[in-house]
Amino acid sequence: MDNNQVKKEVISILVDNQANVLTRVISLFGRRGFNIDSLTVSTTNDPKLSRITVVFTGTEQALHQIISQTAKLEVVRKIFTLDSAHSIYRELLLLKVHADKTNRSAIKEIVEIYRGKIVDLSKESLIIELTGDSEKIDGFMDMMSCYDIAEVCRTGITGIGRGPGWDELDD
Numbered sequence: 001m002d003n004n005q006v007k008k009e010v011i012s013i014l015v016d017n018q019a020n021v022l023t024r025v026i027s028l029f030g031r032r033g034f035n036i037d038s039l040t041v042s043t044t045n046d047p048k049l050s051r052i053t054v055v056f057t058g059t060e061q062a063l064h065q066i067i068s069q070t071a072k073l074e075v076v077r078k079i080f081t082l083d084s085a086h087s088i089y090r091e092l093l094l095l096k097v098h099a100d101k102t103n104r105s106a107i108k109e110i111v112e113i114y115r116g117k118i119v120d121l122s123k124e125s126l127i128i129e130l131t132g133d134s135e136k137i138d139g140f141m142d143m144m145s146c147y148d149i150a151e152v153c154r155t156g157i158t159g160i161g162r163g164p165g166w167d168e169l170d171d
Helices: 021-031 060-071 104-113 134-144
Strands: 006-016 036-043 049-059 076-081 087-098 117-121 125-132 149-154 158-161
Touching: 006 021, 006 060, 006 158, 021 036, 021 049, 021 060, 049 060, 060 076, 087 134, 104 117, 104 125, 104 134, 125 134, 134 149
Parallel strands: none
Antiparallel strands: 006 049, 006 076, 036 049, 087 125, 087 149, 087 158, 117 125
16 A cells, blocks of 8 residues: 555554543544544443544554554553454444424334334434444435434444454454
8 A cells, every 4th residue: 555545544442441541542643633533432341441442544654653652652551453354343323303294104214224213202303323334324314314304413433353352462
């Protein structure tokens, strides 16, 4: 790959579960001029560790540099790239759409096709929950764009590598 070609990267960072860790890790990206496309943080099966999943874009050289610099932070235990061929990515979408008896069944049909769930129903609106990869979420949003969308909440990408767990990976 050309070192000047821009590429999207998904990395998973295992960090100490303590105050201000997220700020320390993410401020490094900001200081280096990286724009973060997606950021999720969660606990792990080890209560001493948290997982930060970061999606960002840059050149191959810049990506290697930020990964290397992040790995040097004292709060970082492991960092690895989640490439799409060997990982599973998911997002969660909560969508509130104005719906009444005239369009509710059409919306429900789209939700079923995308394997989503209607998690709240009122006379004026529906709240829909959908999980999947970014392309599925984008496709669903495109289908819903002809309806009166009231609110959208997307989590951003979270991911996990296929095969052995992080605790079995070599440094």
